[in-house]
Amino acid sequence: MPIQNLNDQFIKNLKPTEKRIEIYDENVKGLAIRINPTGYKSFVYRYRYNDKVKRFTIGTYPDVSLAMARSDGKELSYKVSQGIDPIIEKRQRKVEHDKETTFKELTDRFEKRHLPTLREKTSEEYKRIIDKELRPKLGRFPAKEISRKQLIELIDAIAFDRGSETLSNRVRAVLSSIFSFGVDKAIVESNPVLNIKRKKSETKRERIYIPEEIKALWEAFEEQEKVVESVYKMLLILGQRSGETRRMKWNDIDFENLIWTIPKEETKANRTHVVPLTEMALDILDALKPKTGKSDFVFNSPKKENEPIRWLHKATDRIQTESEVNDFRPHDLRRTMASYTAQLGTDRTVLGKVLNHKGLAGDNQVTAIYDRYDYLEEKRLAVNKWNRELKVILTGKKAKIHKIG
Secondary structure, eight states: OOEEOOOHHHHHHOOOOSSOEEEEESSSTTEEEEEOTTOOEEEEEEEEETTEEEEEEEEETTTSOHHHHHHHHHHHHHHHHTTOOHHHHHHHHHHHHHHSOBHHHHHHHHHHHTGGGSOHHHHHHHHHHIIIIIHHHHTTSBGGGOOHHHHHHHHHIIIIISOOHHHHHHHHHHHHHHHHHHHHTTSSSSOTTTTSOOOSOOOOOOOOOOHHHHHHHHHHHTTSOHHHHHHHHHHHHHOOOHHHHHTOBGGGEETTTTEEEEOGGGOTTSSOEEEEOOHHHHHHHHHHHHHHTTSSBTTBOSSSTTOBOOOOHHHHHHHHHHHTOTTOOTHHHHHHHHHHHHHTTOOHHHHHHHHTOHHHHTOOHHHHHHOOOOOHHHHHHHHHHHHHHHHHHHHTOOOSOOOOO
16 A cells, blocks of 8 residues: 655546556555546545545546545544545435436426417417527536526526527516526425516617628637537528537438438527538538537537537637637627528528528418428528538638628
8 A cells, every 4th residue: 555745747647547446645644546447536535434445536637636535534534533424425425416306307397387478479378489599508417506607507597598588588587487486385495586687678789790700700610619619600600500510419310411400409599400511511521520420519619528519719719719709609700691592593482491591481381281392402501502611711812702781
């Protein structure tokens, strides 16, 4: 049982061997750094309880620092001295945690008890927001443990990454109603939404990038991690919504017919949407295949296995700084693509079909039910026109369109 005055440099330089090893700390009795043959490092605390030697895993290094591990080790030592077995205590906490009401369970009760008291149209809107915006992101978390910071990130992602301040305010209102209901039913202790401010303006944003800005943004995209770079490029190339793009799945790509099919349940318009793939889009997919091809998601999170990339606001800040494009937002890429595509001669109906935008496409209940003509070839012509123009812009040649709006 080797003992060492542990320090960060020693732990960083510690190399794996054929067998798992533990090196104990001189400063805190029982505390050790463990390294597996794979190179995985973690802090453990060794103690004796009821004449049995046990090990309590504190956490992974470097997520848990040496200072944190020493502090935890001292606390664990005190618990053992008081007749408390840390492992048994941890199991009991897990059982209690598992019994806590999840956010999904809270929304289930909210839908059953509260929504029937609202006007039909309001109730339908609340249910849509819960199903599309809230449950997929918060459903698995215990309702009591959802933090104000977590909710701010969710709301900001809608307002800034997707460019929809109006929707972000509606989501905030629904969240506040849900948590107030939870307080009333003694499911949660407080409403974390109350101190989250509404977005100040719900005025329609009109930002469209000129060719010089597009080129600068593209160069900034290429300074990002590969998956992040690729999702921004795809937003500009195909002009689809950010959330729908980030959740793109390999199984939804038809390489033979060069189409991406977005399932009905993934679209804001609540209908299946077929997007033609351009040469530029295919280049991105080919480049990502070796990196994320084993995941379900094309734009798999660099941090979480088999989950799509979730947040873009930090990358958005970096891109704005690096490109020097004032007030950059990802949703502006969709608007820019749409504006240039219209300038290139695509009519309003076809553009609406490309964007899966009901109002722009002129769809109503009748056409949604009976119009089976999906304008695939017209859509393909439109996105290919735009991609040719985009290539011209990126190569610095004289673009056909000099001024938008």
